[in-house]
Amino acid sequence: MxxxxxxxxxxxxxxxxxxxxxxxxxxxxxxxxxxxxxxxxxxxxxxxIQFLDLDSTQTWYILNNAHHIRELKVDLADATDLLNSSCTRLEKLSCVNFGYMTWPSTVHQDEWALDFTPRWIDLEPSINALSLIKMNPRLRELNILWYPAIGIPVRPFTPTVLSALSSHRFLRSMSISLRSTHKELVALLTHCPPHLEELELQCKVSYPFGEEGQHIPLVLSGPTNLRCLIVRDTFIRDQPNIFSTLLKYCPLLEKVELPQAEGSTYRDFINILVEHCPKLQSFHQGMTHSLIASSDAARLLNGYPNGLREVKLNVYISDGDPTSRSQEGLMRPLAAYYFNVLEVLRLQVRMGPISARIVSLLGLCPRLRVLEVIGNITMLDEIVSKERWKVLMARLDGAIDSTADAQTELLPWVCSRLESLMLHIAKPSIKRIGTVMLQKHPMTEDAIEEVSISTIFQAGLFCQTLKSLRCLTNLELTWEASIVEAVGMIPYDRGSLYMERVGLPRVSQKDMLWMGIEWSTVTDR
Incomplete structure (x- = not known):
């Protein structure tokens, strides 16, 4: 056979x-x-596998084939079956709160919610899902999400778990969202895996009764391999000192995202980053109530002459800050070092008109993908080409032919990769009637129409430039009421004729609505 x-x-x-x-x-x-x-x-x-709501047959089947599981999502406090199985080849472990843990019968849930020094529950090794770390030597990613609005405070990082973490050779990424104590946070950072590259923390730190006065410093044995550090929530008490120490041991750090903190705390962070983290490429600051002085922001930008790829800052400019009299403090490093590397710039500015200069980066940075400026006003005639606008007004007056001066045609911005743009735009400054507007004298009908035509031309030039950006998917423009009123003074049909007269491509009503301006076919006057 x-x-x-x-x-x-x-x-x-x-x-x-x-x-x-x-x-x-x-x-x-x-x-x-x-x-x-x-x-x-x-x-x-x-x-x-998501180990949730399984019947007996499904449970038996999964446990019988547990050695095939590569990615597992399981309740942090309900891993007994898996701990007794052949689940030893995990690559990703996600520990969440499926609600299997019940409140102690002796304590009412409301009492725990109102207790600022709650009693903590130590998870027994027989149910603690983190015990799987020791069983899976090739685990690469660990996620813990035990952060309910009202949750049971648990202590999953037992000495056995911490020992397994500190000796793990393959773990590269950890994301932890957990209610914790100051002592546990220090212990966790001390026992991070030696080859960990990404660490994300959202730990609401509490100080249980008896630990309020304890200030445990973070002591590390040597440099870490961290390349990405993300800290969410808000710093309290000694947390800034903990992370200041951690940053000093991160020479390979490329991305850092820090939460709300006082301005002086951020000043210390910036000095540490510049001194100890030379490979940094991305800096993200919490964009809520925490503010950085413009001088500190300039210190950060000047500290990396090779440029940062991503910058997210919440800056204020005080009266005593020399940057308030000169925009060069922030713009000089951006224009000098960053023009060829900058990809993302999110800037929230308080008490300082620097947005117009920031917008000039659109013509300088070929790699720019995101530009978001919040809290400042950008003048419309500072976005478009002043030379092109002057030519259009001269053509309208008949001073030059509509086909002449082709070299002044608007060129696209160099940021052809731009995906997101967020600006607040104010009225254009028109020099020939600027004095009348500033002195609030009555404007003639001709002057009012000139303002409207000029605004329409500038909005048309802006729209033409935006339409040339093929990658633009998110556009959020906030327009000052004066621009909307100026456009509305001339109906769409007549405004389109003015555009054709000066050789400007016609802008449709749909295009204007895409930018956030409703241009009616009937005059608003």
Whole structure:
């Protein structure tokens, strides 16, 4: 009898290697091909598992094939079955709150919610999902989300778990959202895996009764491998000191995102970053109530002459700050060092008219993808080309032919990759009638119409430039009422004729509405 042919699917290791490169959806598709493939791929359907609301049959099937699980989402306090299984090949572990843990019968839930020094529950190793860390030496990503509005304070980071973390060689990313104590936070940072590259923390820190006066410093044995550090929520008490120490041990840090803090705290952070984190490429500041002085922001920007790719700042300019008299403090490093590397700039400015200069980056930064300026006013005639606008007004007056001076045609911004733009735009400054407007003298009908025509031309030039940006997907423009009123003084049909007369491509009502201006076919006057 001829020897039977052996297929590669007869070799379990080959099938397993194939499934490691397939998504869950692809594995299910293979499972449905025929009976033979159904038997072959059935165990590998357990690649991504959410251990929630399972009947006995499903539970038995998953536990029987636990060695095939690569990504697991499980309740932090309900991992008994998995801890007694062959779940030893995890690559991603997500520990969440499915609500399996009940409140102690002796304590009412409202009492815990109002208790500022709650009693903490130590998770037993037999139910603690973090005990899976020791069982899975090839775990690469750990996520913990136990942060309900009213939650049971638990202590999952037992000495055994911390020991497993500190010796883990493959763990590269940790994201932890957990109610914690100051002592536990220090212990966690002290026992971070040696090769950890990404750390995200949102820890509401409490000081249990008996620990209020304890100030435990963070002591690290040597430099970390962190490349990304994200800290959310708000700093309280000793937290700034903890993270200031941590930053001093992050020479490879490329991205940092810090939460709300006092201005002096951010000044210390900036000095530490400039001195100890030379590879930084992205700086994100909490954009709520925390403010950085413009001089400190300039210190940050000047501290990285090779440029940061992403910058998110909440800046204030005080009367005593020399930057309030000169916009060069922030603009000089941006224009000198950052023009060829800057990709994202989110800027919230208080008490300082620097937005107009910031907008000039649109013509300087070819890699710019996001520009969002909040809290400042940008003049419309500072966005568009002044030379082009003057030519259009001269054409309207008949001073030059509409086909002349082709070299003044508006060129697209160099930021051809721009995806998001957010600006607050104010009325244009028209020099020939500026004196009349400033002195609040009555304006003639001709002067009013000139303001309207000029505004329409500038809005048309702006729209023409925006339409040339093929990657632009998010546009949020806030217009001052004077611009909307000026556009509304001339109906769309007549305004379109003015555009054709000066050789400006016609802008449709839909285009104007896309920018946030409703241009009616009937005059608003």
């Amino acid at each position: 001829p020897a039977s042919r052996i297929s590669i699917f007869d070799i379990p290791l080959v099938v397993e290697a194939i499934c490691d490169h397939l998504t869950t959806k692809d594995i299910w598709r293979c499972y449905r091909v025929n009976k033979s493939w159904s038997d072959l791929f059935s165990p590998h359907r357990c690649k991504h």
